[in-house]
Amino acid sequence: AQKITQTQPGMFVQEKEAVTLDCTYDTSDPSYGLFWYKQPSSGEMIFLIYQGSYDQQNATEGRYSLNFQKARKSANLVISASQLGDSAMYFCAMRVYGNNRLAFGKGNQVVVIP
Amino acid sequence: SAVISQKPSRDICQRGTSLTIQCQVDSQVTMMFWYRQQPGQSLTLIATANQGSEATYESGFVIDKFPISRPNLTFSTLTVSNMSPEDSSIYLCSVEGAGQNTGELFFGEGSRLTVL
Numbered sequence: 214a215q216k217i218t219q220t221q222p223g224m225f226v227q228e229k230e231a232v233t234l235d236c237t238y239d240t241s242d243p244s245y246g247l248f249w250y251k252q253p254s255s256g257e258m259i260f261l262i263y264q265g266s267y268d269q270q271n272a273t274e275g276r277y278s279l280n281f282q283k284a285r286k287s288a289n290l291v292i293s294a295s296q297l298g299d300s301a302m303y304f305c306a307m308r309v310y311g312n313n314r315l316a317f318g319k320g321n322q323v324v325v326i327p
Numbered sequence: 328s329a330v331i332s333q334k335p336s337r338d339i340c341q342r343g344t345s346l347t348i349q350c351q352v353d354s355q356v357t358m359m360f361w362y363r364q365q366p367g368q369s370l371t372l373i374a375t376a377n378q379g380s381e382a383t384y385e386s387g388f389v390i391d392k393f394p395i396s397r398p399n400l401t402f403s404t405l406t407v408s409n410m411s412p413e414d415s416s417i418y419l420c421s422v423e424g425a426g427q428n429t430g431e432l433f434f435g436e437g438s439r440l441t442v443l
Contacts, residue, residue: 246430256417258370258434260328304369308430313358314385315421315432317369 215240215307217318226295226325233280234290234321236305244310247288249279252320253301261303264288295325329354329422333435340410340442347406348438350420355400357423360432361393364417373418376403410442 216239226232238247249261264272264279272279280289292299305318330353340346350359361373373393374382382395396404407414417439421432 248431250434256437256439258419258421258437260431260433263431310430313360313375313383314372315360315430317371319369 215245215309215312215314215316217305217307217316219305219318219321221321223322223324226299226323228297228325228327229294231291231293232295232299232323234292234303234305234323236288236290236318238286238288238305238307240286240307240309242309242311246308246310247279247281248306248308248315249277249288249290250304250306250317251299251301252304253298258304262290292323295323297325297327299323300325329356329433331420331422331433331435333420333438335438336436337439338441340440342411342442344410345406345408346410346440347404348418348420350403350405350435352401352422357400359397359403360421361395361403361405362419362421362434364419364437366415370419373405407440410440412442415440415442 218237245266247264251259262274262277264281271281276293278291302320304320306315308315332351334349359376362370364370372385373388374384376382376395376397378397378400394406417437419437420435
């Protein structure tokens with residue numbers, strides 16, 4: 214079974230600083246994808262970044278980058294140059310290919326302060 | 328990315344009633360997914376809806392409580408039946424992005440239900 218773990222408590226981040234959100238996962242399947250989503254207070258789920266299990270390089274998407282350490286089964290999200298609009302819940306998710314299910318972690322709350 | 332519209336965006340419902348949530352996608356998609364997010368919790372998959380077949384429900388979710396329709400490739404409905412306060416949640420419709428090969432899902436804005 215897939216399992217996603219996000220254990221950090223809520224985080225306060227100074228505007229313009231970087232923040233790292235931890236995510237570890239567990240699967241015995243070799244082929245999978247890792248995703249990060251942002252959920253602002255409005256409730257919508259916004260896709261941020263994707264990392265495939267066979268990707269050799271860490272994914273980057275604008276201010277978002279994913280620190281993928283396959284041997285440790287971790288996929289931490291790094292947000293650089295935080296902005297006030299980055300205040301939200303952030304969810305790590307995993308999908309094993311061949312399985313429709315996208316499994317989510319419990320989320321990390323981030324509050325960016327001026 | 329797909330554009331997904333959900334209705335209603337929010338509603339307050341009385342115990343024992345039922346509510347149907349609609350999900351409209353701007354492109355044809357094979358699978359549509361319904362998720363539930365209880366207050367302060369993560370997302371849990373309720374069921375997968377394919378056009379022309381019965382929905383596939385996850386453990387803990389049953390068709391009598393959450394009937395789903397999928398009449399065509401761009402539309403689906405989820406009904407929350409005989410609601411209780413425990414059904415107060417955000418219900419989200421999602422689809423895979425058209426042409427994508429990475430498997431990410433795109434979500435509607437969600438339907439925030441409060442059951443009194």
